Amino acid sequence: MDAAGKEYFLEKQRTKVQFALPPHLHAWCAAILAASSLNEISDEDRCVLVQHATDTTKPEMLLDHVFVARCAPAYVQGNFKLSFSVDQSLQAVLSVLLRVLQATGGELKHGTPPKSAQERALIKLLVDMGEWTAMPIVS
Structure with a gap:
């Protein structure tokens, strides 16, 4: 591309x-x-x-x-x-x-990127814990 x-x-x-x-x-x-x-x-x-x-x-x-x-x-x-x-x-x-x-x-990845490294780390932690469901899963 x-x-x-x-x-x-x-x-x-x-x-x-x-x-x-x-x-x-x-x-x-x-x-x-x-x-x-x-x-x-x-x-x-x-x-x-x-x-x-x-x-x-x-x-x-x-x-x-x-x-x-x-x-x-x-x-x-x-x-x-x-x-x-x-x-x-x-x-x-x-x-x-x-x-x-x-x-x-x-x-x-969907949506706008996080503004900081801490925000990215927090989102990754929430996703790993299964608490973050805002990102759709494409199969």
Whole structure:
């Protein structure tokens, strides 16, 4: 995703042409293609991702369905924050994508990040104790 975004902006700078498609669509396509090519995912998940990729013949088809697909460096060096927002018709694909990301070492987090290290430690402690249920569990 990061490479797709950089490639988009480098091409935009080089050609000085306004692209019709927003960059988040390129990032979404890159995420789907990268996830579907991983060896560690189940055949069922791969089938959903490949089906979505083959059904999407043109990126323009995603304009009204993918709202956010971002990749940004996280505070911890070497980690990235991925943000996604899609409409209801792509929720199944997003669930598979999140499952693949988790299976390959990603950590699923919802909402705004805590403001301090102490707040993060407290939330982790509450989650471990089973007292914090604000974060939905995606299976």
